[in-house]
Amino acid sequence: MALEEGHSVEGSAFGQSGDGWAAWWSHPGPQRTRIRGYAGYIAVLTVLFLLPITQLLVHAAQSELHSHILLVPFIAAYLLSIQKGQPLAPLSTSFFGAGVAGSLAAAALFAGIGWRSNLSLNDGLALLTLAFVGFLAAGGFLFLGWRWMVANAFPAAFLIFMVPLPDAVVDGLEKASALASADAAAFYFRLTGTPVFRQGMVFELPGIALQVAQECSGIRSSLVLFITSLIASHLFLRSPWRRLVLVAFVIPLGILRNGFRILVIGLLCVHVGPHMINSPIHHKGGPLFFALSLIPFTLVLWWLRHQEQRRILRGGG
Template sequence: MLPCIPHFILSFITPSRSRGMTRRGPTQETMDLRTVGNPWMRLPWLVHFERRDICFLLFVTANVLWFRGPLALVLTSSLQDEYSQHYSHIILIPLLCVYLLYHGRAAIFARVEWSPLLGSILMAVGGAVSLGTEEPASEALDNFSATLLSFVMICWGAFLFCYGAQAFLAASFGLGLMVFMVPFPSFILDAIIGFLQRSSADAVKLLFSAFGIPVIREEFIFKLSNFTIFVAEECSGIRSFLALVITSLVAGHWFLTSWWARVLLVTVVIPLAIIKNAFRIVGLTLLANYVDPTYLTDSALHRSGGIPLFLLSLIVLSGVVWLLRRWECRPASMITR
């Protein structure tokens, strides 16, 4: 079964140092002796596979099996139309976390040590969260928030147990992104959607005024000459907002060094997502009002028109990253002037 495991998954959990000492691979003579009569040992990654790596894989495998029901439900539901607006990002988070750990493996696993006490405490807390959670009354994804949080905490505890505090801190960004696997509780999700809905409606009003389009607004209702629209919760743009937030976090981690630049980059996402969503609403409304009502009721532009605007938002976000990176590279004397 082991050869079926992708090499890139195994390689990121193969540290280069152990207990502050450099890991020394076996000599060629030793490798030749090991491989005699044992084809498994001809695999280079298996020669360097250590007890802590096997222990971590066993912890994670047991964790996945224990939570297999909620995990399968959340991952499959995130692909369904009913939930994809809010949770389509969930299925990509494990892959992103694995890649980030693989990408930073040299720094993460430079110093590793066993940390059974801290790891056990964190896993125990995660288990307590799971045991203290009542059985969900329905299969709504937000009912599994505590369950998935427990799964994530146990994964964190397993990593801390097997690789120690220094490796855990070095991998904190990749591990921290696992939080996005947890469905938002209803009160948090409703607050985010409500904010985006109100902000998008305000931005739509400003765009109509800037374009000189006569419109009557009644909270979320906009009445034009031939058409009336309602900025519903489905029009809040939360899916693209979450995608931009995750993208900005990763971009800040990779390309920026100062905490203020990373915070500023994530902050820029809020108005960027609102403006992007407002342009989409205004564009579809004008087409429906002056060209054909089906542009807003049943059209490919309505269903997929947000994709080009999202790509444009990524271009704008890239420009912001470039500006912040240039600002960070300026001499300190120039910044303080």
């Protein structure tokens, strides 16, 4: 059970409209001491994890799949800065929350250190980064308290995207996505009336045979779209089930987008020439198809938000 102690704050609200980051320092003296303590805790923790953090940044900069990691801390800080119009969560101490988060972080740290020689660089960094994020959460519970952590759960939880996906997870997602994308492409080919004979992941088209390789799974675009849906649902929707609908929608959307990309490449090879398999639209066309997927995504977000606002105006939930 959490032990709540510390002083409540009267007459103000953390993060209310117009306060921004200045609200951090509008607390009375004892509360500001907690904030300074947490800031110092973060500084010390960062120094202790400086080597794995540096390795993580280099790894993310060199990885197409994990390049989003470089932006995660800045996005989390922005999301925290715009927590507006919420009642103040008094700063306190939650030993229970700190203990749970700290125990999980310590387990990840010991696993990362103890097994690092048997792990890939990516998996080792995943464990050490998970430990770092866990210790950040433990410090949040210790210095700011359970109520504050709950009130700011989304920005705090968003830091989990700093953790690289383990190799086994990436492999499983790529295989599943590639198979689903091949099924979507087969549907598109039949829809367009294109003669095609499919054998597993291989499509035999007039003049060329295409194989949907695991590398063609589109997992990076799908991951970015998934993260985008989480941020958009948090910022623009209030209803939990509408948020869930938006996030769930990006899963089939990512599959259909990747299947459409396979269709376009196949049709270009059939109608323009087999050399189109080496065209930029194949090797560098990911951003283009990702941008196209944002059109239905934006339409669904607009529709959900419109329905929600209409229901609110009518006095519903």
